[in-house]
Amino acid sequence: MTKIFISFLCVVHSIGFANDYIHVDSRVRRYPHFKEIHDLGYRIQNDFKTDKERVRAAFIWLTINMTYERVIEENLNQKVYISFKDERAKHKQLRDIALNKIEKSFALRKGVCTDYSLILNELCMQFGLPTKVIVGVSKTEINSNISENLIKNHTWNAVQIGGTWQLMDPTWASGFIDTRSKKFVRKHIEHFFFTDPEDFAKHNLPNNEEWQLLREPVSAKEFYSAPYYYPEFFGKGIALSSNTNGILKKSDETINYIYFDKLPPQHGMYYMVHGTGELRRLGFKKLAKNAYVSKIRLKKKLYKDHSLLTVFMDEKPILNFKIEDLYTNQIIKKTPNNEQQKNPNSLDLK
Missing domain, CATH: 3.10.620 (C8orf32 fold)
Incomplete structure (x- = not known):
């Protein structure tokens, strides 16, 4: 876990x-x-x-x-x-x-x-x-x-x-x-x-x-x-759709979707899989009004040993997703009616 x-x-x-x-x-x-x-x-x-x-x-x-x-x-x-x-x-x-x-x-x-x-x-x-x-x-x-x-x-x-x-x-x-x-x-x-x-x-x-x-x-x-929300996520005019799950699937064929119900006019984002040290631009396709979808493919071999993906905006991390093997765990989908600070060098205060 x-x-x-x-x-x-x-x-x-x-x-x-x-x-x-x-x-x-x-x-x-x-x-x-x-x-x-x-x-x-x-x-x-x-x-x-x-x-x-x-x-x-x-x-x-x-x-x-x-x-x-x-x-x-x-x-x-x-x-x-x-x-x-x-x-x-x-x-x-x-x-x-x-x-x-x-x-x-x-x-x-x-x-x-x-x-x-x-x-x-x-x-x-x-x-x-x-x-x-x-x-x-x-x-x-x-x-x-x-x-x-x-x-x-x-x-x-x-x-x-x-x-x-x-x-x-x-x-x-x-x-x-x-x-x-x-x-x-x-x-x-x-x-x-x-x-x-x-x-x-x-x-x-x-x-x-x-x-x-x-x-x-x-x-x-x-x-x-759900994904993990950094404090920097809030106040930026971003809203994730309830269709966006916090767990991404790792496979050569599967494409993962991140749905946004709302994005600000300037919404350039990047993502990085922990362990790779490589930032990649997050692409967007407009669906309706301010709604967008991003597609991410996580190749099984390339990301074999990595289990965390972070999304960045304005050079700050805003979201974390967990990466799982396609058949390792059953993914629980959220229903549309239930919409809903993490750095390897820091610990949460409980």
């Missing part, structure tokens, strides 16, 4: 959106050191008046101050057990455990996705906003034979502002782990703040489908059999 590690080297330049928060980001970057999380929360409440600005301030503080690193307890895989007589006692114990975890990670300025999410959730609670830590999976592979019972490996956040729930992933927005140095590299990625639910469902799948915030939730099989 091919693992695809997420690259955070690409940043989505949502210029207009990010510019709305320049004054917020600038002020937060000048904040002094806070010993207690509630001191940070009070400062944010005093500095900013709107809910959006306060949530943005909390989010940015996390991305510029927290370091992704497992603490000793997590390296030892220690489990916490609780006993309770009623729901009230259960809630209190869980709350105490969460607060203890928040205090430790806030003091150390380090943690994993759970710590990032708990801190952001606590600050949003202090602002008086409905808030939720979402548990689910982050996409780290393309697999057509995935089970619906997935092992949860990631957490992120939802916050309600003005009656609308917004999705955020402060962990993925903060940076990546370099596989060579094994060190955290800070790299802000704007895409993971107030992300459109349709786009969010391409890389994060909640355990409870309600938190996809979609009218037609994506299934686990649809999620994993």
